């Protein structure tokens with residue numbers, strides 16, 4: 267499909283959006299329909315939901331946080347682990363009552379889970395009150411799908427069409443006003459053996475630099491202070507584009523945009539994390555001293571089985587370089603415990619790596635088999651209970667490391683972005699290296715940069731006072 271056709275397609279969707287305004291008004295007795303959108307999973311899904319919300323608003327809907335009063339309910343789902351899927355099934359089950367009370371209620375499910383054939387079939391069979399199911403590749407067609415679901419009088423499932431295109435210009439309503447996500451690419455080509463993402467998100471494709479930078483500029487002009495560039499593997503940005511570019515260049519150009527803001531990015535894949543990327547981070551103040559670099563396992567044998575395509579040594583080499591170039595660098599990571607066939611000795615190599623790197627924080631997961639991925643067929647003799655014990659051991663170690671790091675921050679002053687109210691009279695602020703500091707302050711400061719002197723560390727919770735610019 268050529269660029270022109272994408273424009274035409276989006277124009278067609280706009281026309282359907284206009285028609286839907288009247289159709290929805292009629293359906294809901296001439297009052298503004300209320301839409302509830304709930305997002306599961308990662309920032310990629312959050313960014314997709316922002317598009318769905320943008321389209322809903324253009325259809326004349328208002329957004330609500332209360333599903334009990336909603337006329338349209340949309341769940342944007344995640345398939346990364348079984349637990350995530352179970353939560354969705356549980357919550358969809360609860361909607362049955364709402365639909366019974368309000369037959370005009372429209373229930374739609376979208377996102378990564380829906381790209382799996384067996385899930386779409388299960389929804390169709392077991393949840394007859396779900397009127398619309400659509401996958402990650404057809405978000406741009408949401409107005410048309412909703413139109414067909416409303417006017418067609420029958421249930422609709424649309425999924426499985428990865429046309430490899432990027433639909434620039436889909437309407438969007440961002441959730442935040444000062445902290446936001448900016449997708450620079452979609453999909454993933456890495457096929458780690460445990461992971462469902464490439465199967466449900468399709469092939470990797472990068473947005474053009476001018477589109478990304480244009481959006482970044484308009485976010486800065488709109489007052490955004492913290493922008494995270496998003497992709498499953500940002501380090502392979504630019505592959506497949508006709509022009510010569512890479513992630514380090516894109517990041518550098520984004521950091522050159524005028525304005526007082528912070529730039530973050532995720533996720534970096536260690537196999538492609540270059541020294542040049544670290545140099546760009548070190549040389550640009552606006553790029554936060556924070557690197558999210560998932561290592562998954564500390565054992566070379568397990569890494570090979572996972573198809574991660576780096577070794578423990580290569581991982582540590584890039585970490586060492588990054589630490590040497592960026593003082594105060596905060597490194598966070600993802601780790602999987604109990605990959606099929608992992609032995610306790612191999613798990614101990616993971617603990618060793620954690621001790622060596624001293625991560626600021628870790629996202630920790632017990633391995634969860636995913637239908638259709640190679641690892642789901644690997645022999646997996648260790649029981650879940652045993653894996654849970656390993657996990658406890660890992661969490662204890664990480665808590666100790668985090669507490670030590672926090673204690674080392676007491677007495678120091680940091681520039682922070684005040685983000686939200688933690689509780690009455692207390693606000694959460696974030697340092698650029700991604701550590702939360704609690705401050706006693708009024709909510710008017712939310713969304714502003716301040717200087718905070720850390721006064722106290724209780725385990726891994728920091729408290730501080732706002733001070734004048736040092």
Ligand code: SAH
Nearest residue numbers: 346460461498533560600601631632633634
């Ligand atoms: N693209 C990112 C990660 C996306 S998924 C990357 O490569 O780092 C987020 C995290 O979920 C992964 O890093 C991994 O730690 C975890 N994960 C993915 N599939 C999983 C599975 N089947 N079981 C347990 N954890 C999993």
Ligand code: SF4
Nearest residue numbers: 454456457458461463
């Ligand atoms: Fe999944 Fe690996 Fe792709 Fe990350 S890089 S999304 S873990 S396949």
Ligand code: F3S
Nearest residue numbers: 307308344345346378
């Ligand atoms: Fe989940 Fe899809 Fe993200 S599977 S982690 S929402 S890409």
